[in-house]
Amino acid sequence: MPKNVLLAPPENVMVRCENLVKIYKTDEVEVMALQGLDLTVERGELMGIVGSSGSGKSTLLNMLGGLDKPSAGTLFVDGKDLLKFGEKELIEYMRDTVGFVWQNNARNLIPYLTAIQNVEFPMLLKGVKNRRSQAERLLDAVGLSARKNSLLGQMSGGEQQRVAIAIALSNNPRLLLADEPTGAVDTKTAAMVLDVFKRINREMGVTIIIVTHDVNLSRSIDRVVSIRDGKTATEMIRKQPISHIASFGELSEAQKAEAEASREELAVLDRVGRLQLPKEYLSALGIKGGDKVKVELEEGAILIRSGIKGKNEDAGR
Secondary structure, eight states: OOTTOOOOOOTTEEEEEEEEEEEEEOSSOEEEEEEEEEEEEETTOEEEEEOOTTSSHHHHHHHHTTSSOOSEEEEEETTEEGGGOOHHHHHHHHHHTEEEEOSSGGGTOOTTSBHHHHHHHHHHHHTOSSHHHHHHHHHHHTTOGGGTTOBGGGSOHHHHHHHHHHHHTTTOOSEEEEESTTTTSOHHHHHHHHHHHHHHHHHHOOEEEEEOOOHHHHHTSSEEEEEETTEEEEEEEESSOOTTOSOGGGSOHHHHHHHHHTEEEEEOOOTTSOOOOOHHHHHHTTOOTTOOEEEEEETTEEEEEEOSTTSOOEEEO
16 A cells, blocks of 8 residues: 555544644744644543643644644544545535534624524524424533523523533534633533533533633543643543543542542653653753753663753653
């Protein structure tokens, strides 16, 4: 088989990114938003993505949603190579495969329509039959059956966000993307919104990726990927899943301690063996970017030692 032929990922994989690069150019400057990011998401998974502002997480979400294209690399979603899409294929993908929930409700909702009319509207554009019954089913799924005839101004921020989730599900997507879905609500409401995502994931089997700054939210998700400087840096996985719990805040102090103890943070090697070391580790040892270090294999462990004479030599294992 020719080397340049890309194979679609296995059937159980919903998202596969390999060496994903995104460069934004202006007349005077080039900015690398993604610098060789790798990521795999299985079908039916609910996962979180965290990272500081400018880390590349929103750029990644926009690419998965078909709103932006990589400059280089490989991007498969639902077995489709997004880099090969023309305009027609991209529109079909955004219409049929992916749903998007934004932090800003104004991007999801039409204020002069009722909740059920908002959910029906995308189906109307597609010519879907039995729109009313499907919209009622989706509002029931997010716990808003009793509010279906309410205008958005009569609803709380959390209720509006749940309407937005129902709208994102109106095209029956296989992948649901949420960009800071709890960024504009309080902690209690955030827990309710996360509970909705968990229930949808469990009952409908929709693959869900949530970008968040919310520490409590990320603690309530069993797999959390951290992006730093445009690369996948670490993964936080839970050895004992708590996906059935709506919120980390619902746990007792003893249960929180047990849940935290079951979390394990793993550094991620990229496809060519590169590794991002935690900045606090490097800072503690006085190692800066661009410094030379010694890398040694010792008794089944990889040792990284400062290459500068006189510094604390052990940097990690």
